[in-house]
Amino acid sequence: MTEPHERWRALVDEIDAHQFSYYVRDEPTISDAEYDNLLKELGALEERYPALRTADSPTVRVGGTYSTDFAAVAHRERMLSLDNAFSFEDITQWYARLSREANAEYLTLLCEPKIDGLALSLTYIEGKLRHAVTRGDGRTGEDVTLNARTITTIPHTLTGEPPNLVEVRGEVYLPVEEFTRLNEALVAEGKPPYANPRNTAAGSLRQKNPRITAQRPLAMTAYAVGALEWGSGSVDLRLETQQGVYEALSEWGLPTSSESSVVEGVSGVQDYARQLEKRRHALVHEIDGVVIKLNDRRLQKELGATSRAPRWAIAFKFPPEEVNTQLRDIRVDVGRTGRVTPYAVLEPVKVAGSTVSSATLHNAEEVARKGIKIGDTVVVRKAGDVIPEVVAPVVAARTGHEREWKMPAECPSCGTLLARQKDADVDLRCPNVRSCRGQLVDRLTFIGSRNALDIEVLGEKSALALVDSGVLEDESRLFSLTDVDLRTTELFTLEAASTREGIAREAGDLTANAHKLLDNVREARNRPLWRVLVALSIRHVGPTAARALASHFRSMDAIRSASVAELAEVEGVGQTIAESVVAHFAVPWKAAIVESWRDAGVSME
Numbered sequence: 001m002t003e004p005h006e007r008w009r010a011l012v013d014e015i016d017a018h019q020f021s022y023y024v025r026d027e028p029t030i031s032d033a034e035y036d037n038l039l040k041e042l043g044a045l046e047e048r049y050p051a052l053r054t055a056d057s058p059t060v061r062v063g064g065t066y067s068t069d070f071a072a073v074a075h076r077e078r079m080l081s082l083d084n085a086f087s088f089e090d091i092t093q094w095y096a097r098l099s100r101e102a103n104a105e106y107l108t109l110l111c112e113p114k115i116d117g118l119a120l121s122l123t124y125i126e127g128k129l130r131h132a133v134t135r136g137d138g139r140t141g142e143d144v145t146l147n148a149r150t151i152t153t154i155p156h157t158l159t160g161e162p163p164n165l166v167e168v169r170g171e172v173y174l175p176v177e178e179f180t181r182l183n184e185a186l187v188a189e190g191k192p193p194y195a196n197p198r199n200t201a202a203g204s205l206r207q208k209n210p211r212i213t214a215q216r217p218l219a220m221t222a223y224a225v226g227a228l229e230w231g232s233g234s235v236d237l238r239l240e241t242q243q244g245v246y247e248a249l250s251e252w253g254l255p256t257s258s259e260s261s262v263v264e265g266v267s268g269v270q271d272y273a274r275q276l277e278k279r280r281h282a283l284v285h286e287i288d289g290v291v292i293k294l295n296d297r298r299l300q301k302e303l304g305a306t307s308r309a310p311r312w313a314i315a316f317k318f319p320p321e322e323v324n325t326q327l328r329d330i331r332v333d334v335g336r337t338g339r340v341t342p343y344a345v346l347e348p349v350k351v352a353g354s355t356v357s358s359a360t361l362h363n364a365e366e367v368a369r370k371g372i373k374i375g376d377t378v379v380v381r382k383a384g385d386v387i388p389e390v391v392a393p394v395v396a397a398r399t400g401h402e403r404e405w406k407m408p409a410e411c412p413s414c415g416t417l418l419a420r421q422k423d424a425d426v427d428l429r430c431p432n433v434r435s436c437r438g439q440l441v442d443r444l445t446f447i448g449s450r451n452a453l454d455i456e457v458l459g460e461k462s463a464l465a466l467v468d469s470g471v472l473e474d475e476s477r478l479f480s481l482t483d484v485d486l487r488t489t490e491l492f493t494l495e496a497a498s499t500r501e502g503i504a505r506e507a508g509d510l511t512a513n514a515h516k517l518l519d520n521v522r523e524a525r526n527r528p529l530w531r532v533l534v535a536l537s538i539r540h541v542g543p544t545a546a547r548a549l550a551s552h553f554r555s556m557d558a559i560r561s562a563s564v565a566e567l568a569e570v571e572g573v574g575q576t577i578a579e580s581v582v583a584h585f586a587v588p589w590k591a592a593i594v595e596s597w598r599d600a601g602v603s604m605e
Contacts, residue, residue, distance in 0.1 A: 011042045015058045055572035056544040070142040076227035082315040110242040111272040112260035114289040117173030127158040150214035159253040167226030173285040174201040178217040222254040289317040322381040325349035336442030338429035351382045359388040364407035373402035413438030452535040453524040457517040465489040479600035538584045548572035556604035
């Protein structure tokens, strides 16, 4: 089991890192297709070796488990993700399984565009909008009601005869034309344009000031209902089919897709998908495929769902679009885990509606496997219309001036010799964990993220300022910061550099940010124990495992004193995480961080 387990752990680490970039930073690092392939490989590995699957596995949990400082709201009915299909063969297999389980030879399906946006749940009570909540982890999401009220296509009051209570699920997006107009305005003002409509929509909906959200022309399309309570009135029989749900939603004043269609069998799905793909760029919003649902909602309930996705629905992903461009250079970057990752510097090129200038290359073996050379013309695609990836070199276009690339032997951040953590590892890592600038900056940024302690002003720029000024040599002094410390950093200068209005105003903003950082750090001392565990960057310990440990042991001291066997017995933890926890606290400087945080008032209970 050693080799499968190591591959499983490598896949989980990689998927976790990509999810963090996608959900926390709204900055995806790989394409949808590549992410789906990782998840597919992980699922296949867990099918073959069931003992590998844990409660914290990406195949079990729903993706967006990261939260902001918006209030947490529980969904009355779970809000799930969708499994993916990448070929009509996949659809045929899914349909065959569905037919067997439903004991039906022919099934009626509903097809609709897979809008590339942000999932949202609206709760209406007695026809009035009470809550707008993001998907979150599928059980609990973020309350963005004030922001959602600024979206003109979301009615504040339903029309017709709606239920006493209904959860409406939909997709929030930024129309393509509005996205183009927004970017043109930004460029005219000398500001950088946004990368793509999906992340612009996500960032707009999560603005802490609803006035900013109101300035973005977001829209929503409703596609499902969750919890329903009819009270003493009669049940709407239309809701027995998915098509009827859309008719009811429209009658209640909610926007639905004009592109949805009821089809028969796999051939109907194929015809619909082919026609939609031809028109994908003519639609008001970006799409990356087709959502296929069983039309009979009584059968939907009988078939049920897995821990993350309904069995009666699937997403068919369109093949990614491709273009050619020049690979200018290959550089490397180091992350918070010490992993050193090569990335491609590209001649900027427009792909699927947005300009791409860089793409991840994952590791040195991937570069060698694809035969990529610096100076090559390369094929670049954006799977799901979101993230660029270098597919392959165009060998026929070579001039002889291309050159081989070699993985550097030293860390690009601190100069330490790189090494594999284990002989079987593909990735090289920087072993200078404590004081490598790149790793420390990333760890501090992660501590401030929504997934960890949610310290608003502690982003990448703040982390760089604190590290480069020498204020923080590691994480231990974070909760002991003072005004005096921040005066030593350029970013947080507390006095105006000039009496000129512009600079004085800028200095005033910096002063506000400095005080805000200190206030936020002080506030973060009272975060729940599980968040503190996540913030420590213990290998393999994500939010699910951290919650399980905190719930079971109740205190940091109890966790630290527990044996591997005691830790492994906790549901959702297991042997690998248990060994990682014990190994983490066995390192003196890592254990000292806990004591320093405790002395500074961080809650350890």
